[in-house]
Amino acid sequence: MTVSIGSRAGARAVRPPGPPPPRRGARTVLARWDVKLSPYLFISPYFLLFFLFGLFPMGYTVWVALHDWELLGTREFVGLENFRLVLTDPQFWNAVRNTLGMFVIATVPQLLLALVLANALNQRMRARTLVRMGVLVPMVTSIAAVAIVFGQLFSRDFGMVNWVLGWFGVENLDWTARRWTSWLAISVMVDWRWTGYNALIYLAAMQSIPRDLYEAAAIDGASRARQFWSITLPMLRPTIIFTAIVSTIGGFQLFTEPLLFGNGDMAGGSLRQFQTVTMYMFENAFRRFDYGYASAVSWMIFMLILLGSLLNFVWLRRMGGTK
Amino acid sequence: MRRSHRRLVSGLASVAVMALGLSACGDAGSDAGSDGTVTLTVDTFSTFGYEELFKRYEADHPGIKIKHRNVVQLDEYLPRLEQWIAAGSGAGDVVAIEEGILTKFMASPDKFVNLLDHGAGSLKAGFLDWKWRQALSPDGKYLVGLGTDIGGLAMCYRTDLFEKAGLPTDRAEVGELWPTWDAYIDTGRKYAAEVKDSKFVDGSVNLFNTILAQTASQSAGYTFFDTSGKLVADSNPPVRSAWDTTLRIQQAGLSAGLKSFEPSWGSGFKQAKFATIACPSWMLGVIKENAGAEASGKWDVAAIPGGSGSRGGSFLAVPKQSRHAAEAAELAKYLTGVQSQIAAFKARNNLPSSPQALDDPAVTSFKNEYFNDAPVGQIYARGAKAIKPLYLGADTNPVQQRFEDALLALEQGRLAPDAAWEKALDDAEREAR
Known part of the structure; x- marks a missing residue:
């Protein structure tokens, strides 16, 4: 939208060659301002809102993180003490470990599955639009509903998963008791919700790959699999980087699924088996009411996301570069 | 190809709009309505057995509407309450305080209305002495809450x-x-x-x-x-x-x-x-x-x-942030009164904190049908x-x-x-x- 408005304004400003430009009247000044300032005016609502609800809170969080700041009681400047405590806090590193673990278990199969799904949806078939919309259905279900249903599926005494496992002699597995079982259950929840979304993004990207590439490959005798590996995948590289980064950000902010999996237990299990970093941040802010410490934790999360996205980016670029 | 792509995107957009519409959320405030009725919000956890009492109170006080907000789990209720009280907004006009968090609130009694200012002092004899003193400041001048049950x-x-x-x-x-x-x-x-x-x-x-x-x-x-x-x-x-x-x-x-x-x-x-x-x-x-x-x-x-x-037991208090403190205090006094404690006992078997209610034949002779007619009162x-x-x-x-x-x-x-x-x-x- 801004592009079309900008170009129209530009067209007005550029005068056709020929007669000399008129004197610099008020109209011209206004027109110049229009060209220079209008685009900023048009995009300003987003940036104003971003400043108000994004940038300012972020900056303020730094300020809070430098204090011993409790809900009730004193607010004392303590410098980097909170950050020092976070770095040596075993509960924090436990949460980091859980988050990374669930991120890997959830994201890798999710993106692979999405790729396969997108490839399948890209074929000619009946009721194609319906099927394509269908993969998005999990996305529009309320996240709380998803978590509650899956929580019941994975329940120890009366869950359907355990009922099925019972046929194979596994009795009443407590999915919340162990790290890997809880991670697995939560990852299934995450994948159920996000695989279709990523598949659609891949599908959109696949459709922009020129047909003639495939035709040329077919003439050269390349099989479908070969076409997928040698044409589709390299052409999807920017999209894969995008989904990987978005998934990284989402993965580091994983909150609702593990929270509801533990029935609202902010500590994430009896031994914090599935407490993520955001849950840990929330626990400090709204259970212990230690805002200073919680702010320090949230800045650590920010750093982790930055680091994770950067690593992803570099790694995926490298991988593509060698091809 | 292009066309179908665009259709896909517009489909996505309409679905997203639908999802946004569905996630609209409600807000709980307490305000005087345009017709002069006062809505009092009452926050409780678990079960207090007040449903009937609310109805009766509304019938006896035509200008009052009661809105009941209940959270089942105490672990969820407490931090929420703590935050409301500290932030100075969000809490109901009457809030249930469990004995485990009362100590914390007693450290800053000024967050609550002093019920002695609303004539609660005359009710002292209606509570077990220790229950009364738990919610009273050490100097005896500030009463934060009235006992509900033990x-x-x-x-x-x-x-x-x-x-x-x-x-x-x-x-x-x-x-x-x-x-x-x-x-x-x-x-x-x-x-x-x-x-x-x-x-x-x-x-x-x-x-x-x-x-x-x-x-x-x-x-x-x-x-x-x-x-x-x-x-x-x-x-x-x-x-x-x-x-x-x-x-x-x-x-x-x-x-x-x-x-x-x-x-x-x-x-x-x-x-x-x-x-x-x-x-x-x-x-x-x-x-x-x-x-x-x-x-x-x-x-x-x-x-x-x-x-x-x-084990356990609660109080009712009126946060200072309430815009209808006088009406809320009246409601709190009513709900913790001897007759109400008896009614709550009959409804949910919450054991009264009032000696008169504990001695009342309606309590001592009460048999709970659900529990095989057990004489739970006794x-x-x-x-x-x-x-x-x-x-x-x-x-x-x-x-x-x-x-x-x-x-x-x-x-x-x-x-x-x-x-x-x-x-x-x-x-x-x-x-x-």
């Missing part, structure tokens, strides 16, 4: 499962089975030998909390924190003895391993997965709600092993006036949660007993920091 103790059991195990089902005989917790464990062993598809007790969490409250009120008078607010979890004998008793019950294989107030605990009631549960008076309403109509007449109430004690009210108050430190709730976590980890077989005890103490220290 948590007399008993043991609930399922008669059908006891019959299956060949145990007596009469409540007097059942009470005689277990004068002590050791005798309770022995009974449990007999039960476990006969019945295989259900356990003897619901889980460690409820058991530990009850035994701790019981033994602490019989001895030290405090639990994790002493009366000066110092964390004494490692040195206060009732904590260790409650832990050890719970551990022995676990190790005897008697526990169903369910955590109180979780959905699986609720379905445990429905599926008859356990035969006994330690039940403070307020637990009767919880059992009825969870076990449902199918289990009517199957539960009964007997004496608890180890003698009397109190069972709970009998020892109620002899109950000694329990001092709970400001961080009792989070510390208690860490003990519950350690017990759960033990039950899940993830920690050895000694390691679990050490972990509970370490984590408790962290919470009390």
Whole structure:
């Protein structure tokens, strides 16, 4: 939208060659301002809102993180003490470990599955639009509903998963008791919700790959699999980087699924088996009411996301570069 | 190709718009309506048995509307309440305060309306003395809350499962089975030998909390924190003895391993997965709600092993942030009045904190139909006036949660007993920091 408005304004400003430009009247000044300032005016609502609800809170969080700041009681400047405590806090590193673990278990199969799904949806078939919309259905279900249903599926005494496992002699597995079982259950929840979304993004990207590439490959005798590996995948590289980064950000902010999996237990299990970093941040802010410490934790999360996205980016670029 | 792509995108957009519309959320405020009616919001947790009283109050006070907000789990309710009170907005006009967090609020009484300013002083005789003093500032000039209920103790059991195990089902005989917790464990062993598809007790969490409250009120008078607010979890004998008793019950294989107030605990009631549960008076309403109509007449109430004690109990207070403090104070006074306490007892068996209500024939002769006509009034009210108050430190709730976590980890077989005890103490220290 801004592009079309900008170009129209530009067209007005550029005068056709020929007669000399008129004197610099008020109209011209206004027109110049229009060209220079209008685009900023048009995009300003987003940036104003971003400043108000994004940038300012972020900056303020730094300020809070430098204090011993409790809900009730004193607010004392303590410098980097909170950050020092976070770095040596075993509960924090436990949460980091859980988050990374669930991120890997959830994201890798999710993106692979999405790729396969997108490839399948890209074929000619009946009721194609319906099927394509269908993969998005999990996305529009309320996240709380998803978590509650899956929580019941994975329940120890009366869950359907355990009922099925019972046929194979596994009795009443407590999915919340162990790290890997809880991670697995939560990852299934995450994948159920996000695989279709990523598949659609891949599908959109696949459709922009020129047909003639495939035709040329077919003439050269390349099989479908070969076409997928040698044409589709390299052409999807920017999209894969995008989904990987978005998934990284989402993965580091994983909150609702593990929270509801533990029935609202902010500590994430009896031994914090599935407490993520955001849950840990929330626990400090709204259970212990230690805002200073919680702010320090949230800045650590920010750093982790930055680091994770950067690593992803570099790694995926490298991988593509060698091809 | 292009066209279908665009159609796909517009489809996505419409779906997204729908999702946004669906996620619109409500807001709870209390405001005078345009016609002059005042809406009072009341915040409670678990079950208070006030539904009928609200209706009656609205009928008697035409200008008042009552909006009831209930949170089932105390663990969820408390931080929310704490935040509302500290932030100075969001709380209802009348809020229920559980005894575990009262100490914290007593440290900043100015966040609440002084009920003595609203004529509550004349009601003093309507409450057990210790209950009255718990919510009163040390100088006696500031009253933060009015007592609702106290948590007399008993043991609930399922008669059908006891019959299956060949145990007596009469409540007097059942009470005689277990004068002590050791005798309770022995009974449990007999039960476990006969019945295989259900356990003897619901889980460690409820058991530990009850035994701790019981033994602490019989001895030290405090639990994790002493009366000066110092964390004494490692040195206060009732904590260790409650832990050890719970551990022995676990190790005897008697526990169903369910955590109180979780959905699986609720379905445990429905599926008859356990035969006994330690039940403070307020637990009767919880059992009825969870076990449902199918289990009517199957539960009964007997004496608890180890003698009397109190666990839980609440207060009603009016936060200063309320815009209708005078009306809210009137409502709080009404809900904690003798007649209302009797009504709440009849509705949900919350044991009154008023001596007059405890002596009232309507309470003492009350039989609970759901619990096989057990004379619950007599069972709970009998020892109620002899109950000694329990001092709970400001961080009792989070510390208690860490003990519950350690017990759960033990039950899940993830920690050895000694390691679990050490972990509970370490984590408790962290919470009390």
